[in-house]
Amino acid sequence: MDAPVYYSKAEFIETDTGNKVSRRATIAGPQNIILGGKTIISSGAIIRGDLRRTGPGHAVVISLGRYCLVGEGCVMRPPYKTYRGNFNYYPMKIGDYVHIGANSVVEAATIGNHVVIGKNCVIGKFTIIKDCAHVADNTVIPPNTVIPALALFVGSPGRFVEDLPESTQEMVESQTKQYYSRFQPLER
Amino acid sequence: MAPTIHYYCPCQSGESVQMPPPPHMASSSASFHPLHSLFFCEECDAVRCNRCVSIEVSGYYCPNCLFEVPSASVRAEKNRCARNCFSCPICRSTLQVVASDPPDGGDGRPSVSLSNVGEPPFFLYCNHCRWDSAEVGITFEKPTGLAGTPLPLPISLHLIIYLTAQLQKFEDSAPESLEFERLKEHFEPFLRTSSLSSLSHVPSTSSHHLPTSSATAAASAALARDVPGVGKYNPLTRSRVGRDRTANKDEMPEYKSRMEISILGQLGSEGDGSDVEALRRMEIAEEIASLEQRWGNSWTTSLRTSDLRPLRIPLHSKVSKRCPTCRHILIKPEQKAQSVRYKIKLVAANYLPAMTAALPHTQGADATRRPQAKVPSASDDRNAGAMTAGKSYPFHLALTNPLYDPIQVRLSVQRMHVTAVTDSTAPEKARRTPFAVSLPTSSFPVAAFAEAWEYDDDDEMFGLEDDELGLEMGRTRDKDGKGKVKTVGVLEKRANVTVVGGEVVIGKEARGHVKFNMLVSYTYRSDDPLPSEDGVGTPSRAAVAKTPEVKTFTFYTVVDLGPILPREEKVDPDI
Numbered sequence: 001m002d003a004p005v006y007y008s009k010a011e012f013i014e015t016d017t018g019n020k021v022s023r024r025a026t027i028a029g030p031q032n033i034i035l036g037g038k039t040i041i042s043s044g045a046i047i048r049g050d051l052r053r054t055g056p057g058h059a060v061v062i063s064l065g066r067y068c069l070v071g072e073g074c075v076m077r078p079p080y081k082t083y084r085g086n087f088n089y090y091p092m093k094i095g096d097y098v099h100i101g102a103n104s105v106v107e108a109a110t111i112g113n114h115v116v117i118g119k120n121c122v123i124g125k126f127t128i129i130k131d132c133a134h135v136a137d138n139t140v141i142p143p144n145t146v147i148p149a150l151a152l153f154v155g156s157p158g159r160f161v162e163d164l165p166e167s168t169q170e171m172v173e174s175q176t177k178q179y180y181s182r183f184q185p186l187e188r
Numbered sequence: 189m190a191p192t193i194h195y196y197c198p199c200q201s202g203e204s205v206q207m208p209p210p211p212h213m214a215s216s217s218a219s220f221h222p223l224h225s226l227f228f229c230e231e232c233d234a235v236r237c238n239r240c241v242s243i244e245v246s247g248y249y250c251p252n253c254l255f256e257v258p259s260a261s262v263r264a265e266k267n268r269c270a271r272n273c274f275s276c277p278i279c280r281s282t283l284q285v286v287a288s289d290p291p292d293g294g295d296g297r298p299s300v301s302l303s304n305v306g307e308p309p310f311f312l313y314c315n316h317c318r319w320d321s322a323e324v325g326i327t328f329e330k331p332t333g334l335a336g337t338p339l340p341l342p343i344s345l346h347l348i349i350y351l352t353a354q355l356q357k358f359e360d361s362a363p364e365s366l367e368f369e370r371l372k373e374h375f376e377p378f379l380r381t382s383s384l385s386s387l388s389h390v391p392s393t394s395s396h397h398l399p400t401s402s403a404t405a406a407a408s409a410a411l412a413r414d415v416p417g418v419g420k421y422n423p424l425t426r427s428r429v430g431r432d433r434t435a436n437k438d439e440m441p442e443y444k445s446r447m448e449i450s451i452l453g454q455l456g457s458e459g460d461g462s463d464v465e466a467l468r469r470m471e472i473a474e475e476i477a478s479l480e481q482r483w484g485n486s487w488t489t490s491l492r493t494s495d496l497r498p499l500r501i502p503l504h505s506k507v508s509k510r511c512p513t514c515r516h517i518l519i520k521p522e523q524k525a526q527s528v529r530y531k532i533k534l535v536a537a538n539y540l541p542a543m544t545a546a547l548p549h550t551q552g553a554d555a556t557r558r559p560q561a562k563v564p565s566a567s568d569d570r571n572a573g574a575m576t577a578g579k580s581y582p583f584h585l586a587l588t589n590p591l592y593d594p595i596q597v598r599l600s601v602q603r604m605h606v607t608a609v610t611d612s613t614a615p616e617k618a619r620r621t622p623f624a625v626s627l628p629t630s631s632f633p634v635a636a637f638a639e640a641w642e643y644d645d646d647d648e649m650f651g652l653e654d655d656e657l658g659l660e661m662g663r664t665r666d667k668d669g670k671g672k673v674k675t676v677g678v679l680e681k682r683a684n685v686t687v688v689g690g691e692v693v694i695g696k697e698a699r700g701h702v703k704f705n706m707l708v709s710y711t712y713r714s715d716d717p718l719p720s721e722d723g724v725g726t727p728s729r730a731a732v733a734k735t736p737e738v739k740t741f742t743f744y745t746v747v748d749l750g751p752i753l754p755r756e757e758k759v760d761p762d763i
Contacts, residue, residue, distance in 0.1 A: 114528070124315065130254075131528045142281045142316035148251045148504065149526045157281035157316040160251060160504075165225040165238075166519055167535045169528050 009185035032061035039068040065096035079125035114172040191545035194220035196744035199240035226536035229511040241509040249525035268500035276314035277496035283312040578696040582675035589634040598631040602705035702749040709742035
């Protein structure tokens with residue numbers, strides 16, 4: 001029913017698992033980034049997979065689940081801190097069915113499944129967002145905040161406003177799936 | 189603004205009236221809800237909303253540390269987290285425990301670090317507004333006995349728990365709190381005996397209930413004594429009357445307050461001289477704590493921002509919901525606080541067909557737009573979605589069947605709405621000219637929901653979707669060109685979705701929104717009343733009838749197709 005969202009076929013790379021990554025997105029350190037499949041990285045997004053934990057061996061810096069959307073102009077950057085005198089980056093884990101609106105800056109440690117983050121948000125370092133939470137547009141979440149499951153956070157600083165309905169999980173799931181199927185190439 | 193369809197919950201109307209209020213009234217919005225926020229009671233065969241369900245708390249948790257607090261300790265801890273969770277008194281974000289800067293902090297290392305070499309004065313720090321508890325003199329030193337221990341974190345945590353206790357003690361030791369506790373203590377034996385005696389007591393001829401009257405009499409006597417302004421005649425005479433009647437059970441000891449009320453007034457902050465003085469010397473408005481910063485406190489506190497203390501974080505709760513009439517459980521969450529699963533979840537979305545409305549003339553505009561504008565911006569939508577007065581527009585309604593059986597749906601515009609509108613137009617003719625809505629009059633089928641549609645959508649739906657979309661686009665183009673395509677009737681069927689077309693003819697002087705109540709009734713066959721499937725029908729009835737049975741469920745919705753633009757002559761010269 002909903003109108004398709006068209007993108008120019010030349011701009012996006014589609015992987016075998018259905019990820020669609022814009023050529024205009026800045027993907028730093030792609031070997032450290034995991035996309036779960038059917039995830040869309042919009043143009044202008046910056047994903048800093050290069051900010052990895054110091055030390056030998058392979059390290060996953062940013063992992064995204066299935067049916068995620070990283071909006072236009074988003075910045076995804078792993079959180080960092082100095083612990084015991086050593087500066088270090090820490091991995092960022094994002095679940096399935098997570099939509100992040102345009103121009104948001106995300107430095108969360110963990111984002112659960114079925115989470116919706118609005119446009120122009122700032123998600124502070126080491127924020128933990130549980131399942132089915134919703135961060136409204138233009139919200140600033142200070143570092144180290146915990147957002148409980150099924151909570152709506154609004155404002156600057158983002159504060160709990162209300163509990164979301166019990167059917168949030170199904171709604172977000174169908175919306176994110178629908179968005180992926182609407183996101184169609186336009187041959188030119 | 190995209191068109192919306194909200195569903196009606198009859199809880200706001202009386203017992204007899206099952207009709208929703210006319211949609212153009214602002215008060216009607218209280219009766220209509222988005223489908224996903226509604227529940228469905230199988231016993232009553234009725235829609236329930238968040239306003240009418242009864243709620244029971246099934247568990248408490250702290251929204252910051254996510255600790256599940258046993259309900260026994262919730263009351264003792266005054267509904268706040270007793271662990272190391274504090275919110276900033278200024279901006280309400282969560283506070284963090286930090287150590288002080290190392291003495292030689294010349295290397296530019298940030299002070300916000302949980303490093304092993306944390307320097308002794310620990311304090312609470314707000315990451316958002318940079319308030320810290322050292323400002324109000326709350327810091328934590330390492331206890332000397334543990335100075336050599338190489339684990340500063342547990343120590344600071346230990347201290348924080350101490351702070352928690354301190355804060356609660358501070359709260360509990362507020363004069364108002366103590367006075368309140370004392371009052372409760374004082375009246376408790378009396379209330380207990382009076383409630384006991386009132387059970388055996390023969391109702392007297394007096395108009396008011398005696399135990400209540402004597403309790404209030406005692407309270408007002410105490411009030412009359414302590415507060416100089418309150419006259420003595422009224423409470424005392426009444427209490428004497430009460431005493432004469434029930435001399436045996438009104439032997440109330442005189443209540444002695446902890447301290448004189450005048451002293452209390454000085455301790456509190458209720459607009460006394462020091463506050464005036466502070467206001468007089470105030471230089472910036474932030475020196476005075478805002479109402480929002482103060483009203484979370486249990487008792488009256490000082491007006492000054494510098495006197496604000498960190499707050500223990502209030503607990504949240506998980507709730508189960510019950511049908512208000514039959515008490516059956518509609519929502520029962522899992523015990524675990526952060527689980528989003530439910531043991532019982534009877535939501536209306538699993539019973540009623542989901543409906544979405546769309547205006548093809550806006551979709552045509554969307555589709556022809558450049559692919560760069562992927563996110564339709566609000567400003568664009570406002571212009572594209574609006575309808576001009578004096579024209580007619582087709583609209584689409586897509587119905588999605590959540591049931592495992594096919595349904596037959598019949599739509600009709602609520603008749604009451606039309607009369608209501610004509611009624612309202614009589615006095616104010618110019619302002620509210622009605623619009624006419626035509627919908628398919630015959631019933632139409634919506635295919636059953638099959639799990640398969642859910643799972644193979646990714647691979648097979650693509651081609652299908654493309655075809656459909658192409659079809660739809662072609663149709664909209666036709667309409668844009670000629671406008672002589674069938675608009676009213678069933679337009680397309682796929683999977684468990686049926687799209688029907690309707691048309692709205694807007695009067696020339698119409699204003700406001702195209703908003704109308706729509707009655708939806710659907711017929712379904714509940715042929716196998718298995719326990720797993722009985723969600724389809726009312727179990728009580730379904731259990732009796734083993735034979736295929738046809739049932740009808742009817743509900744109201746309100747369809748808002750968007751605002752009507754006043755007529756502009758230059759836009760449509762053909763009219």
